[in-house]
Every structure is written in structure tokens, then in C-alpha cells.
Amino acid sequence: MTEELDFETVSVHTLIVMVLDQEIPVKRNFVKVVIQVEDCNDHSPVFLSPRYEASISNLAPAGSEVIRVKALDKDTGSNADISYSLHSGNIGNIFSIDSKLGSISVSKPLDLQPQDQFHLTVKAIDQSFPQHSDFCSVHIHIRISDQTPPTFPSEEYLTEVSESSAPGTPVVTISASSPAAVQYGIESGNIKGTFYINPYTGMISTHKYLDFENCDTYKLKVTASTTAGAMSKTLVHIYVVDDNDNAPVFQQMEL
Structure with missing residues (x-):
């Protein structure tokens, strides 16, 4: 060989070989030689x-x-x-x-x-x-798809409010993270519309006067939804703190 073989350049070499004698007249013959070059792993992917x-x-x-x-x-x-x-x-x-x-x-x-x-x-x-x-x-x-439901940091919220709180008193603010704008609402548990939630800020406040003796616990199911229709829910437990707002009463006025 006068140079290196390269399968990727030439995979088959065909040679014509001549043989002749030294007499006069010269006699000769030919043969075809086919050389198959085998590929070796000399290239990287x-x-x-x-x-x-x-x-x-x-x-x-x-x-x-x-x-x-x-x-x-x-x-x-x-x-x-x-x-x-x-x-x-x-x-x-x-x-x-x-x-x-x-x-x-x-x-x-x-x-x-x-x-x-x-x-x-x-x-x-x-x-x-x-x-x-x-x-x-x-x-x-x-x-982040706009169909991704908002994410609340907690599955449940626990808070207290005094029964003497006037309507409009802030109770708790909930928030949910989302790539899109979120609106909040109270789905259930809001007995007689006692509480109000700001649909944009998620702040829950009293909407009516509270009465511990009438209802001492509220379990609100709050929703957070996007304009694309994705929704998540969380529970807000509100405990009403009793105030000393009732005077003792005798069962009988005279004995």
C-alpha cells in the first residue's frame, strides 16, 4: 500500500495485474484482483x-x-x-x-x-x-399552562373572631398562587351569609353580627378560580370567641 485505506472513501479496489515473461516474443497474461475494504470503527457519533x-x-x-x-x-x-x-x-x-x-x-x-x-x-x-x-x-x-389550578399554601385555615366584632371586621386573608388572575368565592358553609370574601384579595370579613350562643363554629369552603376555568378549593374554619354579653337570669323570680 502506498497510502492508508479508507472504507468511507473507497470500499472496493479493483486491480488489473499483468504478468509477463522475459523471452522474445514476450508473452503476458492478466488477472483482475478485487479488494474489499472492511470497515472498522474509526469514527465517533x-x-x-x-x-x-x-x-x-x-x-x-x-x-x-x-x-x-x-x-x-x-x-x-x-x-x-x-x-x-x-x-x-x-x-x-x-x-x-x-x-x-x-x-x-x-x-x-x-x-x-x-x-x-x-x-x-x-x-x-x-x-x-x-x-x-x-x-x-x-x-x-x-x-405553566393557564389551565393549571391555583395552588393554596395550606389545605385548611384556622382562625378566631370575637362575637362582638362589627360587620366589616377582617377575619383572615387567603391567597392562592397562579399564573393567571384569581377570583375567590365562598362555595358553602356561609350560614345566613354571615361572612363576605373579597373576590380579588381573598380577605374574609364579617358581614353580619355574630352570636356565639347561636353558632360558635363556621366551616367555609372557599374556591379560587381563573378565567380559564381552573379551580382549587380550601377549607376555612372560623371559631367564634364567646363574649360576656349575657347577664345571669334566675329561673324563678320569687322563691
């Missing part, structure tokens, strides 16, 4: 891009595809077979990847995750010997 960007809704169900990465290998046959894996950044195994297709999918509910961005490193490795590999980064942003 290379991603089409070193960095991928993707976004997906926080309400996307498990199994939803986020993005598909792709690497190419200049080798052929089994030397070019590529397997993909998530090398790092997959906190809590939130995502999975198809080892053959390079498709990254959601494997766990995203609305339960505290973070809104993930930075994954994907590895592509060929299947021959010696093995070669390449890496790329995948940055995934979690979009």
Missing part, C-alpha cells in the same frame, strides 16, 4: 447540534414527547449503530429517552415538580469496539 432547546406544558401527561435528538456516525453497519442515554441532569428521573430513536419523553407528572427548567446531558455511543461517543446538552423549559 456526532450530534447534529451540540445544544437543543425545548419547552413543554406542566400539564403534559406521562409519555409525551419533549424533543428528539439525533447523532450521525460515518461508519457503516454495526459500527454505526448508536444508542442514546441520559447522562446527567435528569433529577428525580422526570424524563426518559428512547435508546434507539433519541426521543426524550415525560415519565412523571411535571406539575408536581418545584423547578421550571431542566438541563440534561445526552450521550450517544456506538456499538462496536472500541466504542466512541459524543455528548449534547438539552435545555427544557416547563411552561
Whole structure:
């Protein structure tokens, strides 16, 4: 050989070999020699891009595809077979990847995750010997859908109010976090309309005079809803504090 062989450039070399004697007249003959160059694993996989960007809704169900990465290998046959894996950044195994297709999918509910961005490193490795590999980064942003229900910081609220409180007295303010504007309402438990909730601030105040002897506990079911129709509920327990507002009364006026 006068130079190195390269399967990817020329995989077959066809030679015509001549043989001749030294007599006169010269006699000669020819033979065709076909040389098949075997491929060896001399190339590494290379991603089409070193960095991928993707976004997906926080309400996307498990199994939803986020993005598909792709690497190419200049080798052929089994030397070019590529397997993909998530090398790092997959906190809590939130995502999975198809080892053959390079498709990254959601494997766990995203609305339960505290973070809104993930930075994954994907590895592509060929299947021959010696093995070669390449890496790329995948940055995934979690979009908060307007269909996401508002989130209350607590499942229940407990508070007290004096029975001598005048109408309009603030009792407690509840709040729910949401990417969209929230409106509050009292769904049930508001006996005789005793309390009022500001639909925009979530502040609950007395709407009527209270009477401990008549009702000492209220359990309000409060809703927080968005214009898109997403809704969450919480319970507000209000305990009325008794005041010394009743004089003792004899059962009999005369003995």
C-alpha cells in the first residue's frame, strides 16, 4: 500500500495485474484482483447540534414527547449503530429517552415538580469496539399552562373572631398562587351569609353580627378560580370567641 485505506472513501479496489515473461516474443497474461475494504470503527457519533432547546406544558401527561435528538456516525453497519442515554441532569428521573430513536419523553407528572427548567446531558455511543461517543446538552423549559389550578399554601385555615366584632371586621386573608388572575368565592358553609370574601384579595370579613350562643363554629369552603376555568378549593374554619354579653337570669323570680 502506498497510502492508508479508507472504507468511507473507497470500499472496493479493483486491480488489473499483468504478468509477463522475459523471452522474445514476450508473452503476458492478466488477472483482475478485487479488494474489499472492511470497515472498522474509526469514527465517533456526532450530534447534529451540540445544544437543543425545548419547552413543554406542566400539564403534559406521562409519555409525551419533549424533543428528539439525533447523532450521525460515518461508519457503516454495526459500527454505526448508536444508542442514546441520559447522562446527567435528569433529577428525580422526570424524563426518559428512547435508546434507539433519541426521543426524550415525560415519565412523571411535571406539575408536581418545584423547578421550571431542566438541563440534561445526552450521550450517544456506538456499538462496536472500541466504542466512541459524543455528548449534547438539552435545555427544557416547563411552561405553566393557564389551565393549571391555583395552588393554596395550606389545605385548611384556622382562625378566631370575637362575637362582638362589627360587620366589616377582617377575619383572615387567603391567597392562592397562579399564573393567571384569581377570583375567590365562598362555595358553602356561609350560614345566613354571615361572612363576605373579597373576590380579588381573598380577605374574609364579617358581614353580619355574630352570636356565639347561636353558632360558635363556621366551616367555609372557599374556591379560587381563573378565567380559564381552573379551580382549587380550601377549607376555612372560623371559631367564634364567646363574649360576656349575657347577664345571669334566675329561673324563678320569687322563691
